[in-house]
Amino acid sequence: MPRFARLFEAAADTLNAFYAAIAESNLETAMDLWIDEEFVSYIRADGPHLHGLERIRAGLAQQFERGRTTIEALDVRVYDSLGTVVYAAAEAHRRADQSETMVFATYVMVHERGEWRIAHVHASVMPEETAGQFVAKMRRGRGPLH
Structure with missing residues (x-):
C-alpha cells in the first residue's frame, strides 16, 4: 500500500509544479508537465479552448504576456485510479495588478512511463x-465548503 500512496502523491507534485510554473510565467516548465499527445486540452478560465500542445503553448505564452498569475488552491477533491488522477479544485487566481478571480478547475493527470x-x-x-x-465560509474559519 505505501507504494500506491507515493504514486498518487507524485500526481500532486505535478499539480504543484504547474501552479509554480504559472506563477513564474515559465513556459518551458509548464509545457514539460503535459503528456506528449495531441489530444491534450486546456480550457482557460478566461475563455479560450486550447487543443493540442502547440495551441496550449501559444495560449500560455499569451497569458504570460499579460503578467504573472498566482493560483491558490482553496479546496481540492481527489479522485484516483491506477493510471489516472482527477483533481477538482476551487482556486483563487491573483494577477500582478492585484485583481482576483475565483475559479473552479478540473485537472486530469495520466501516469505514463513512470511520470504523472x-x-x-x-x-x-x-x-x-x-x-x-x-x-x-473561508473567512468564518469553518474551512472550505463545510
Whole structure:
C-alpha cells in the first residue's frame, strides 16, 4: 500500500509544479508537465479552448504576456485510479495588478512511463454569488465548503 500512496502523491507534485510554473510565467516548465499527445486540452478560465500542445503553448505564452498569475488552491477533491488522477479544485487566481478571480478547475493527470503528466485542464470562473459564499465560509474559519 505505501507504494500506491507515493504514486498518487507524485500526481500532486505535478499539480504543484504547474501552479509554480504559472506563477513564474515559465513556459518551458509548464509545457514539460503535459503528456506528449495531441489530444491534450486546456480550457482557460478566461475563455479560450486550447487543443493540442502547440495551441496550449501559444495560449500560455499569451497569458504570460499579460503578467504573472498566482493560483491558490482553496479546496481540492481527489479522485484516483491506477493510471489516472482527477483533481477538482476551487482556486483563487491573483494577477500582478492585484485583481482576483475565483475559479473552479478540473485537472486530469495520466501516469505514463513512470511520470504523472497533465492530459486536460478545464477552468471556469465561479459565479459571483458562489464565490462570495465560498469566501464568506473561508473567512468564518469553518474551512472550505463545510
